[in-house]
Amino acid sequence: xxxxxxxxxxxxxxxxxxxxxxxxxxxxxxxxxxxxxxxxxxxxxxxxxxxxxxxxxxxxxxxxxxxxxxxxxxxxxxxxxxxxxxxxxxxxxxxxxxxxxxxxxxxxxxxxxxxxxxxxxxxxxxxxxxxxxxxxxxxxxxxxxxxxxxxxxxxxxxxxxxxxxxxxxxxxxxxxxxxxxxxxxxxxxxxxxxxxxxxxxxxxxxxxxxxxxxxxxxxxxxxxxxxxxxxxxxxxxxxxxxxxxxxxxxxxxxxxxxxxxxxxxxxxxxxxxxxxxxxxxxxxxxxxxxxxxxxxxxxxxxxxxxxxxxxxxxxxxxxxxxxxxxxxxxxxxxxxxxxxxxxxxxxxxxxxxxxxxxxxxxxxxxxxxxxxxxxxxxxxxxxxxxxxxxxxxxxxxxxxxxxxxxxxxxxxxxxxxxxxxxxxxxxxxxxxxxxxxxxxxxxxxxxxxxxxxxxxxxxxxxxxxxxxxxxxxxxxxxxxxxxxxxxxxxxxxxxxxxxxxxxxxxxxxxxxxxxxxxxxxxxxxxxxxxxxxxxxxxxxxxxxxxxxxxxxxxxxxxxxxxxxxxxxxxxxxxxxxxxxxxxxxxxxxxxxxxxxxxxxxxxxxxxxxxxxxxxxxxxxxxxxxxxxxxxxxxxxxxxxxxxxxxxxxxxxxxxxxxxxxxxxxxxxxxxxxxxxxxxxxxxxxxxxxxxxxxxxxxxxxxxxxxxxxxxxxxxxxxxxxxxxxxxxxxxxxxxxxxxxxxxxxxxxxxxxxxxxxxxxxxxxxxxxxxxxxxxxxxxxxxxxxxxx
Numbered sequence: 202x203x204x205x206x207x208x209x210x211x212x213x214x215x216x217x218x219x220x221x222x223x224x225x226x227x228x229x230x231x232x233x234x235x236x237x238x239x240x241x242x243x244x245x246x247x248x249x250x251x252x253x254x255x256x257x258x259x260x261x262x263x264x265x266x267x268x269x270x271x272x273x274x275x276x277x278x279x280x281x282x283x284x285x286x287x288x289x290x291x292x293x294x295x296x297x298x299x300x301x302x303x304x305x306x307x308x309x310x311x312x313x314x315x316x317x318x319x320x321x322x323x324x325x326x327x328x329x330x331x332x333x334x335x336x337x338x339x340x341x342x343x344x345x346x347x348x349x350x351x352x353x354x355x356x357x358x359x360x361x362x363x364x365x366x367x368x369x370x371x372x373x374x375x376x377x378x379x380x381x382x383x384x385x386x387x388x389x390x391x392x393x394x395x396x397x398x399x400x401x402x403x404x405x406x407x408x409x410x411x412x413x414x415x416x417x418x419x420x421x422x423x424x425x426x427x428x429x430x431x432x433x434x435x436x437x438x439x440x441x442x443x444x445x446x447x448x449x450x451x452x453x454x455x456x457x458x459x460x461x462x463x464x465x466x467x468x469x470x471x472x473x474x475x476x477x478x479x480x481x482x483x484x485x486x487x488x489x490x491x492x493x494x495x496x497x498x499x500x501x502x503x504x505x506x507x508x509x510x511x512x513x514x515x516x517x518x519x520x521x522x523x524x525x526x527x528x529x530x531x532x533x534x535x536x537x538x539x540x541x542x543x544x545x546x547x548x549x550x551x552x553x554x555x556x557x558x559x560x561x562x563x564x565x566x567x568x569x570x571x572x573x574x575x576x577x578x579x580x581x582x583x584x585x586x587x588x589x590x591x592x593x594x595x596x597x598x599x600x601x602x603x604x605x606x607x608x609x610x611x612x613x614x615x616x617x618x619x620x621x622x623x624x625x626x627x628x629x630x631x632x633x634x635x636x637x638x639x640x641x642x643x644x645x646x647x648x649x650x651x652x653x654x655x656x657x658x659x660x661x662x663x664x665x666x667x668x669x670x671x672x673x674x675x676x677x678x679x680x681x682x683x684x685x686x687x688x689x690x691x692x693x694x695x696x697x698x699x700x701x702x703x704x705x706x707x708x709x710x711x712x713x714x715x716x717x718x719x720x721x722x723x724x725x726x727x728x729x730x731x732x733x734x735x736x737x738x739x740x741x742x743x744x745x746x747x748x749x750x751x752x753x754x755x756x757x758x759x760x761x762x763x764x765x766x767x768x769x770x771x772x773x774x775x776x777x778x779x780x781x782x783x784x785x786x787x788x789x790x791x792x793x794x795x796x797x798x799x800x801x802x803x804x805x806x807x808x809x810x811x812x813x814x815x816x817x818x819x820x821x822x823x824x825x826x827x828x829x830x831x832x833x834x835x836x837x838x839x840x841x842x843x844x845x846x847x848x849x850x851x852x853x854x855x856x857x858x859x860x861x862x863x864x865x866x867x868x869x870x871x872x873x874x875x876x877x878x879x880x881x882x883x884x885x886x887x888x889x890x891x892x893x894x895x896x897x898x899x900x901x902x903x904x905x906x907x908x909x910x911x912x913x914x915x916x917x918x919x920x921x922x923x924x925x926x927x928x929x930x931x932x933x934x935x936x937x938x939x940x941x942x943x944x945x946x947x948x949x950x951x952x953x954x955x956x957x958x959x960x961x962x963x964x965x966x967x968x969x970x971x972x973x974x975x976x977x978x979x980x981x982x983x984x985x986x987x988x989x
Contacts, residue, residue: 206245206769208253209316209330210323213278216253219770220246221274221867224377226771226859227389228952229834231381234451236389237489238836238857243377243389245769250373251366255348256330257313258288260361261301267369272376274867281311287326288312292344295331296354300344314346380952382912388434388453391489398422399437399488401480402465403498409467411497411527414564416462423455437488438462441480443503449487475500478507481522481548485514486800486838492520499527499561501541508544509853510798510840512551517855519755521554527561550703553735553754557644566641609645618647671760671852678729680736682722684751687744690720694741696748698722701737702730703756733758761788762843762852765818771861772837775829778858783818784843790815792846799839803827811843825858833862866905870947870955872932874898879961882938889938896943898957900930906950914956916943932957 205215223246230239250271254260259268270276282288282305289312292300305312314330315323321336323329329338331345338345348355348362378386402408402415419436426432436458438450450461477498484494502508515522524545546556559567609616618635619625626633628645636649672678678700686692698712715723724736736753766782784793790813797807807823823841837858844851879894900922902908908930913920918936920943934943944958 203769204316206249206252207316208249208256208313211282211284211313211315211327213257213281213311213313216249217271217274217278219249220271221864222771222861223249224272224373225864225951226834226861227377228380229861230836230859231377231385231389231834232952233832233834233836234385234388235834235836235859236385236391238859239389240391241857242859247370247373250369253313254362254366254369255359256346257311258301258305258328258346259311260348260358260365261299261346262306262309262311265361265365267365267372269372271369272373275869278311280309284324286310286312287342289326289328289342289344289346291342295338295344296352297344298354299358300328300342300346376954379914379946379954379956380948384453396433397435397437397488397492398433399439399484399492399494400462401439401441401477401484401494401496403475403477403500404440404442404465404467405475405500406467407499408497410561411499411525411564412465412467415495415497416465417565419462420459423459427455435489437484437492439480439484439487440465441476442468443475446476446480447483449483451487475502476504477502478504478511481511482507482514482800485511485518485520485522486836488518488520490518490520492518494520494522496522496524496545497527498524502544505541505544507798508548509796509842509844509851511548513840513842513853513855514838515548515552516755516757520552521754522549522552523554524549524556525564525567526556526558527564551733551756553752553756555644557641559641559644563641566639567644569646609647614645616645671758672729678726680724680726681717682724682736682738684720684722684738684740686720686742690718692743693749694743695722696739696741697737698724698739699737700726700729700734702732702734704733729757729759731759760852761850762786762793762845764841764843764852764854766841766854766856768856768858771859772825772827773863774827774831774833774860777824777826780823780825780839780856781820782823782841782854783820784811784813785818786813786815786845786850788815788850789845793843794846795821795841795843797823797839797841799825799837801827801831801835801837803837807841810846827860831860833860835860864951866949866951867953868903868905869953870900870902870905870908870949872898872900872945872947872955872957874957874959877959877961879938882941882961886939886941892938893935894938894961895936896934896959898932898934900932900947900955900957901928902947902949905953908947909950911945911947914944914946915958916940916945918943920945 204210204212205219208216223242226242227239227246230236230242253268253271270278286305288302288305288310289300290297290302301312304310312328314328314335315337316330316335317323317337318334319336321340323337323340326342328342329335329340329345331338331347335345348359351359377389381389400415400419402412404412422433432455435451435453436455438458438461439447441447450458452458452461475498477496477500481494481496484492488494526542526545542556542558549556557567614628616628617625620635624634626635626638628638631638634650636647639646682698684690684693684695695714695716698714700712712724712726715725717723722738733756735756737750738752739748739750741747742749763785764782765784766780768780772778784795786793792810793813794810795808797805799805803825805823805825808821811819811821813819823839825837825839827835827837837860839856839858840853841856842851842853874896876897877894878896881892882894883889883892900908900911908925911922911925911930911932913934916934916936917940918934920932920934922933923931930947932945934945936943938961941962942958942960944956947955947957949955
């Protein structure tokens with residue numbers, strides 16, 4: 202266990218260094234709109250920051266406020282206990298309420314517990330972290346000062362640590378929000394009205410009709426959903442050709458996306474295969490989790506070697522991928538071979554979506570799928586894949602909250618829909634008692650009538666499992682599901698959760714569940730099914746009293762291989778980054794091939810293979826070097842896979858790196874208020890309306906990188922500044938005396954934040970009973986007096 206990452210073993214300077222490195226990376230990522238990378242780094246930084254309060258003696262020293270110096274490197278860490286200073290008394294029982302030595306408390310010395318997983322060694326007289334996993338807790342002074350968990354002996358200290366850690370987290374988030382601005386901060390936090398819609402479009406010569414249709418679809422999505430809850434929070438476009446693909450274009454502005462897609466032109470493409478999967482990889486690494494990605498192509502993938510990488514990215518991002526594959530037009534001899542179609546179908550199925558094969562003339566009809574699926578309210582009730590030639594019954598449950606659309610893909614399909622009342626509709630009835638059926642290419646689109654009763658239609662609501670790689674075979678599995686009811690988590694009751702195979706004989710593994718609150722459900726199963734499986738959840742909607750079921754879209758599978766690899770720091774442009782990793786199998790030992798790819802094509806080296814002995818980890822290292830001119834904040838996604846030479850077992854991990862310039866400017870901009878004129882403002886706020894006040898201030902960045910932005914955070918007056926390039930920036934504010942507080946924020950080019958705050962709120966005179974009325978109440982009182 203790394204001491205700096207957890208503030209163990211008095212690693213205070215190193216721990217703060219990790220926090221600052223992370224904050225710099227987060228702000229740089231946000232500037233590059235690499236929000237997923239920023240969010241992942243934020244999680245690691247918050248873990249380290251919060252551990253300070255549970256692993257150190259900060260609250261034992263009597264402090265209740267956060268230690269602001271941890272996120273302000275321009276402020277020193279003071280009064281740290283050195284390695285030769287004893288800090289704890291012996292606690293034979295291991296549950297002493299406070300074992301910090303009296304002189305440490307009196308002198309306000311800062312210390313933290315030592316942690317040893319493999320050794321009990323620690324400096325003489327030092328505190329231990331404590332707990333069964335900490336071997337140092339058995340060496341005098343025994344016990345531990347960790348406040349990670351609430352125990353009978355540390356309730357007050359645990360609560361104090363939780364409160365301080367919460368306040369510290371809010372301080373850090375506020376600093377990032379001020380640097381990023383409200384909109385980008387919310388995007389970084391993943392808070393948006395709806396999912397992101399991404400188009401990956403083949404731009405080779407024969408695709409002119411397809412590009413035209415994609416353009417019309419984008420226009421229709423923008424026009425039909427603008428201003429609604431289903432308006433996409435962001436649009437992404439990735440063109441691909443051969444040998445080129447990209448660039449990735451992203452925007453939150455619908456008109457900008459219209460302009461970008463209008464620029465697409467079909468050209469080139471001498472041979473049939475194109476760089477489809479390279480374009481899709483760029484989309485999966487550039488789009489946030491749970492995006493809707495739509496691929497348009499009429500050719501097989503030249504870069505089919507990326508297929509395993511694409512599956513890994515789909516499973517880690519939980520994005521859905523639909524393929525729209527068109528057959529050859531009269532002007533083209535290009536064709537989509539059967540093997541390529543199967544590859545695309547495998548990828549779509551892995552994401553929980555469709556692979557649709559149509560002629561070019563049928564494409565406009567097929568793209569209704571995009572309007573159906575690009576919605577924030579989309580849920581999956583049931584998805585199964587079956588080989589032809591076998592008759593099966595698939596029961597599924599519908600509830601009254603659903604607007605029901607069913608998709609079936611395949612050739613020469615026959616089916617019958619039957620509702621709980623026994624009413625049926627055959628596949629060849631275009632308009633029947635249960636719904637309307639349309640066919641286009643290999644796609645059947647069934648829209649059920651709105652007046653159909655909810656109930657069981659003849660098997661599966663959404664649970665989502667966040668996994669890095671595949672779970673290990675033969676081991677219990679624990680999943681965290683996040684489920685949201687129509688009126689919040691409290692509006693539903695969770696029933697059964699099961700793992701169900703999607704192909705072959707259906708296998709169900711039941712589970713035990715624990716409600717963690719706020720819609721988070723912890724699910725434990727004794728084992729997972731063989732083959733591809735999904736999560737099925739059933740419950741009751743308290744609003745209607747009806748039962749529901751949902752299915753996770755992303756498929757998962759088990760593996761006997763385990764890969765350990767952790768990114769805990771940023772890369773620096775032009776420097777070689779070393780990533781240690783370990784591989785172990787509980788299956789067959791032998792030669793395992795190792796493959797690693799990154800989405801920026803940075804130079805990499807890794808072992809081609811490792812020889813594994815069953816049950817033992819083999820260690821190795823990947824090196825990756827970013828070019829010296831890589832922009833700071835660039836997000837790099839690396840996929841690492843280990844595969845048995847026979848191909849019977851494999852596993853993967855998906856890791857994100859940030860490339861960040863070395864930062865030496867940690868000093869925030871400075872603000873000095875040089876002039877305030879508020880003499881005309883009356884003490885009685887109810888008389889404020891006709892009067893104004895003004896403020897003048899100077900903003901400087903000292904020897905820093907220069908101020909990049911200045912914005913008004915509080916106040917409703919007129920705010921102006923001189924040029925930001927000036928060494929000293931003049932800021933002027935004029936407002937009504939009714940607006941009595943002003944705050945503006947200056948951010949330098951590395952994201953350091955400086956604030957300027959001033960209030961003209963005055964005391965009402967000598968000590969007396971004073972009633973302060975808000976302006977709106979003054980107006981009500983005024984109206985009352987006038988009336989009577």
